[in-house]
Amino acid sequence: MRSLSEGFVRSQGGAYARLVRHLVGVLLGSTDEPLRGDHVIAWLMQLEGPPVDAMGCSLAVHTLCRVGIAQRHEAWLRPRLKEAARRLFALPSPNDQDLYVRLSALVAVFSAAAQAGWLDDFKDESPRFRPLSVFLDLQRTLKSPFLRGRCFALMLSVMGGSDWQAMGGAGGTFRQPLADVLRMLDQACQADWSQPGDGIHEGPDYLLFPLSELLSAMAGAGLGDQAFAERDWVATARQLFARASLSSRCSQLTFHGMALHSLGLATPEHLRTLVLDTAGRYAASGLLASHDAYLRCTYLVTFADRLRCRGELSAAIEQRLAIALMSTHPAEPAVNPKYLRQSMSAAYLLYAASDHGDALGLARVAGLIQDSWSRSVWPWRDWGPIEFGHALVDAALDAVPCLLRGRS
Structure with missing residues (x-):
């Protein structure tokens, strides 16, 4: 992974890539120094403007929290995180997608603040800094039920699982905004709304995905009663x-299954049966050669891992992951280009290995990625900086738990 972080810098340049390289290098012991907050802060000060600075600052706080040293640098990190949120407010958002990116970065800032115990910095303290109110106002302007539902669910999930409950309660703050989002989804369902596929999502996915995430977030925030208030959302x-296609069910199963489980409507045994049946059908379908199979298989493997039945999956599913980096697909007009990037395959593989908690497996995956690069199977220049950077740091954190405990 250290070699991957070096290649990441050669590909991307910029302070964000160098921050990732620093975090990975120190976590994996490629330098003699411990992970020092002042060195991380030095890289943060060089980050480009929003939303990169918000994502980089959130990643740094997340990492320092994981190793137990964030509080030592609280005096600098807390205002930096708050300033990253302020900059996001000033970022123009000419369309739904740009606004979704901006709001997702704001959710990442809130998530980092919650992890560090600094959420009191994000209360609506004055007319000039009202971050949660601004978020709630901006998400109302999203025209796509798909983007609005997902964006709102992300923030509700963060706040519902935080100490915001002790500061007035996520339930009370979010109850009416949640009702508004559900009303939008209800209208979309009645109209059988969808949007053109992007090569991964299609048809029912555009309602199922946000709804599943909302149901899980509602349960975590103590708003599970709203799942049956105006409509039986379950x-x-x-x-x-x-109604979803077999391919879609492979990736949506994780979110759908976790929603049912969060609401107490599905047992692990039921979910194991569902994931094994879906994976078996997918392996026998002939769809494993498609451009999106790496993503579908990653979701199946990680969900089966959490349910402790990964060893029962069809061998073809694991084999498809192993060759994901060797697959090339020409550009297709109907497919969002990011899903054709080998960098996305690499990020998903790293997440799958990290989720499994197997350091040797992580090393093998990193070796596969490095090998594909060395043979020029795919260029470094197509790496998605945010997705892959986060995947690398998460993988490094999960690869050295004993080392991290010693440093904390």
Whole structure:
């Protein structure tokens, strides 16, 4: 992974890539120094403007929290995180997608603040700094039910699992905004709304995905009663899942299954049966050669891992992951280009190995990625900086738990 972080810098340049290289290098012991907050701060001061500075600062706080030293640098990190949020407010958002990126970065800032115990910095303290109110106002302007539902679910998930409950309660703060989002989804369901596929999502996915994430977040925030208030949203989710294509069910199963489990409506045994049946059908379908199979298989493997039934998956699923980096697909007009990047395959593989908690598996995956680069199977220049940078740091954190405990 150290070699990957070096290649990441050669490909991307910039302070964000160098921050990632520094974090990975120190975590994996490629330098003699411990992970020092002042060195991380030095890289943060060089980050480009929003939203990169917000994502980089959030990543740094997350990492320093994981190793137990964030509080030592609280005096500098807390205002830096707050300033990153302020900069996001000033970022123009000419369309839904740009606004979604901006709001997702704001969610990452809130998530980092929650992890560090600094959420009191993000209360609506004055007319000039009202971060949560600004988020709630901006998400109302998203025209796509898909983007608005997902964006709102992300923030509700962060706040519902935080100490915000002790500061007035996520339930009270989010109850009416949640009702507004659900009303938008209800109208979309009645109109059988969808949007053109992007090579991964299609048809029912555009309602199922946000709904599944919302149901999980509602349960975590103590708002599970809203799943049955104006409409039986669980029944709606089940219907949408049944209508989804086999490929879509492979990736949506994680979110759909976790929603049911969060609401107490599915046991691990039921979910194991569902994931093994879906994986078996997918392996026998002939779809493993498609451009999106790496993503579908990653979701199946990671969900099966959490359910402790990964060893029962069809061998073809694991084999498809092993060759993901060797697959090349020409540009297709109907496919979002990011899903054709080998960098996305690499990021998903790293996440799958990290989720498994197997340091040797992580090393093998990193070796596969490095080998494909050395043979010029795919260029470094197409690496998605945010996705891959986060994947590398998460993998480094998960690869050295004993070392991290010693440093904390």
